[in-house]
Amino acid sequence: MRKYDILLCDADDTLLDFALCEKTAVAALLSEFGVKADDALLSSYSEHNDRLWKMLERGEITMQELIFLRFREFFKLHGIKGDGDRAAVRYREILSKYAFTTDGAKELLDRCKGKVRVYVISNGKAEVQISRFKLAGITDNTDGLFISELLGTKKPDTDFFVKAASSISDFSKERALVYGDSLTADIAGGIAFGVDTCWYNPHGKANENGPVPKYEIRTHKELYPILHI
Numbered sequence: 001m002r003k004y005d006i007l008l009c010d011a012d013d014t015l016l017d018f019a020l021c022e023k024t025a026v027a028a029l030l031s032e033f034g035v036k037a038d039d040a041l042l043s044s045y046s047e048h049n050d051r052l053w054k055m056l057e058r059g060e061i062t063m064q065e066l067i068f069l070r071f072r073e074f075f076k077l078h079g080i081k082g083d084g085d086r087a088a089v090r091y092r093e094i095l096s097k098y099a100f101t102t103d104g105a106k107e108l109l110d111r112c113k114g115k116v117r118v119y120v121i122s123n124g125k126a127e128v129q130i131s132r133f134k135l136a137g138i139t140d141n142t143d144g145l146f147i148s149e150l151l152g153t154k155k156p157d158t159d160f161f162v163k164a165a166s167s168i169s170d171f172s173k174e175r176a177l178v179y180g181d182s183l184t185a186d187i188a189g190g191i192a193f194g195v196d197t198c199w200y201n202p203h204g205k206a207n208e209n210g211p212v213p214k215y216e217i218r219t220h221k222e223l224y225p226i227l228h229i
């Protein structure tokens, strides 16, 4: 007997290898500014960007502030000459072109077909995400996309999940599962909304004082028995 037939599935670092997309896009951007990026510089950007995303999740800054702050501050931090705001615009154009998927993501979507409806839940800029989802084959292989910018609210806010659910026909909290890599956005949001959650934790990160998901898995394949697919 299948318990879940609606999967609310995160995109970045769940279906898409965001770390790789980001690294590739930042390196391409920096080369346009005459900077050859090494691993240390790329890691520094990633940490800086993560910190801003956490601030966004906590409601301390807006998406617009995140988009512009990240390059202004990053350029300043590393003494990179160039217009941070122009870099922010250009970065989104470049990032739109990168959509590497994680191991087993395509197979997971294939397995779900006709058995479990899959809806993507993503925090991000609509233009960038829609382009990347299309490139990755996610758009054609899922039942709907919910993107924070279009919903006017973001994960982990309950309102995000309420709005997404209201657009899903025959939605039921009991039959839905939230699946994603972020404890603060996906798992916390899913729990607050009142649905079961599954934490995709490919690197076996420790959960220190985070919300406790119902399931925790390291590969997409481990979702098969949970979904009975």
Ligand SMILES: [Mg+2]
Pocket (backbone or CB within 6 Å): 010, 011, 012, 013, 014, 180, 181, 182
């Ligand atoms: Mg994610």
